[in-house]
Amino acid sequence: MAGGVPRIFVSHLSGTAVFDPNGDQVGRVRDLVVMLRVGRRPPRLLGLVVELATRRHIFLPMTRVTGIESGEVISTGVLNVRRFEQRPTERLVLGEMLDRRVRLVETGEEVTVLDMSVHRLPARRDWEVDRVFVRKGKEGAFRRKGETLTVDWAAVDGFSLEEHGQGAENLLATFEQLRPADLANVLHHLSPKRRAEVAAALDDDRLADVLEELPEDDQIEILGKLKEERAADVLEAMDPDDAADLLAELPEDDKERLLTLMQPDDAADVRRLMAYEERTAGGLMTTEPIVLRPDATVADALARVRQEDLSPALAAQVYVCRPPDETPTGKYLGTVHFQRLLRDPPYTLVGSILDDDLRPLSPEDQLPVVAGFFAAYDMVAAPVVDEGGALLGAVTVDDVLDHMLPDDWRETEFHLQEEAGHGA
Structure with missing residues (x-):
């Protein structure tokens, strides 16, 4: 060891x-x-x-x-x-x-x-x-x-699972090392019965990651076959923006019942996102970017960036704001990019190395405006700030692509992968 x-x-x-x-x-x-x-x-x-x-x-x-x-x-x-x-x-x-x-x-x-x-x-x-x-x-x-x-x-x-008669466990063991998107591909092509068995056997965090990569119909089908309390647990484990998108597709009664079962803080984040139109910066953003006060150091910022649960896009920069530190924050002051954090001494205050030249996105900005921002400034994530100057969240490039590609893009991608594999 x-x-x-x-x-x-x-x-x-x-x-x-x-x-x-x-x-x-x-x-x-x-x-x-x-x-x-x-x-x-x-x-x-x-x-x-x-x-x-x-x-x-x-x-x-x-x-x-x-x-x-x-x-x-x-x-x-x-x-x-x-x-x-x-x-x-x-x-x-x-x-x-x-x-x-x-x-x-x-x-x-x-x-x-x-x-x-x-x-x-x-x-x-x-x-x-x-x-x-x-x-x-x-x-x-x-x-x-x-x-x-x-x-x-x-x-x-005398402990390990046998190779036969183990239901979904054997299938899960076979695909355990797959990325969530690849496991989502496996689930998508299973029968509804088998898909429900595999979903039931996944732990909450893994199922949440996989649901985020599945087409909308599959998401709704799987969530509907879970017990309500477990469905709420899985929604809590999803990124708030993905959970909001999924809940928005459910009947009003089901949506409210699941939100009531969720932890209050998680439910509040999801409700806030559902208040925005889906194809706007507010509807696309996550409410959990890295937020630091101006008197935090580069060492503090790098410690936050190293968190394992962060996606590469969210880890690419930190947002500097006045208290409170959770969204919606106090006044947004600017962004510090990961490369800048690597260039400056650990004791440097992040408030002294801000990139504050770029106009942040407004929650009402439509998808074409958001996509144009990413293309123009070569960004992988962007802050979303309200009229009062508070940071509401951050939009990441993967969410922009998800909403710009055709609804069946996952199907197309899966078929292309399969064809490439057969042609190898």
Whole structure:
């Protein structure tokens, strides 16, 4: 394992306190949720089951865990307090995998699982189970002695999914490394029944990424087959502008019901975007660009740019504004481009290196005006500012292209890829 990547044994996480960024305890870890994979590939750690003070068990995705250290778990502070419900593709580490009898691949000897370790993959946000701590010998009320050893996940047999009879899991394992757009292509060409099975097996973040790449009809079909609470979870995980576009296509009653089920902050962002016409800067923008105050440093800006969840377009520049820092912000002062951040010393204040020559977009600017702005100034993202000078969000070039291409552009692109593959 690469140096600097800590290994954490799951038994040490049981009962560990979970804190928000302000240092307030929100609950305790009661289990870990993993997804098994075909063959001997290590399971992916999806998240933690956290018990709140009210005794309710909720799910905390690993994407919202910023640190596990010194006997505590630090979260982003954004918690979905709906009750945890285990899905068919998920396994509970403490509840289902410890104390299990498995076999050592090399010798065929039966062993008992005492513990497992997880680690974060270098340069990625994914976590995996990497080691298994086992005891040799038969188990029984009076048989608790025997040699113990720690082995790699691939060295034991008895956990991994079989190659047959696994429903959607086997298909998902086959396409696990695909980009969201390519997995969307796979889903698009499946039968409606199979498409619903695969969607049900995907975790919320992955399904959200895939939905953003699917044609509108497929989006509506998949969302309609999810339980309403899960549909709201997936909408929360989508980019606000994509969630707004999808909700706008639903009947009014369905739209309001899902918005009510969403977290209030997420729902507020989506409602604000739905107030604008679809083919305007306000309808195209995301409400989650990188916003900094003028007294922030270049080092602060680069730390924000390095966030793994950001798209390349949103990471290309930061927007400098007066407080408040969340959209709609205080007065928009200007933009600092990524290349400029690389040229200046880390202690430089971003307020001193602003690009404030370009007129920002207005939320009412129509699509041709927005596209012309990108073409004229070679931009990949642009600020959207209201009449009062507040930053409302940012439009990225991918959203502009999505709305300028024909409605069936995904179909055309998929067919071209297939033809290129056959001709190779």
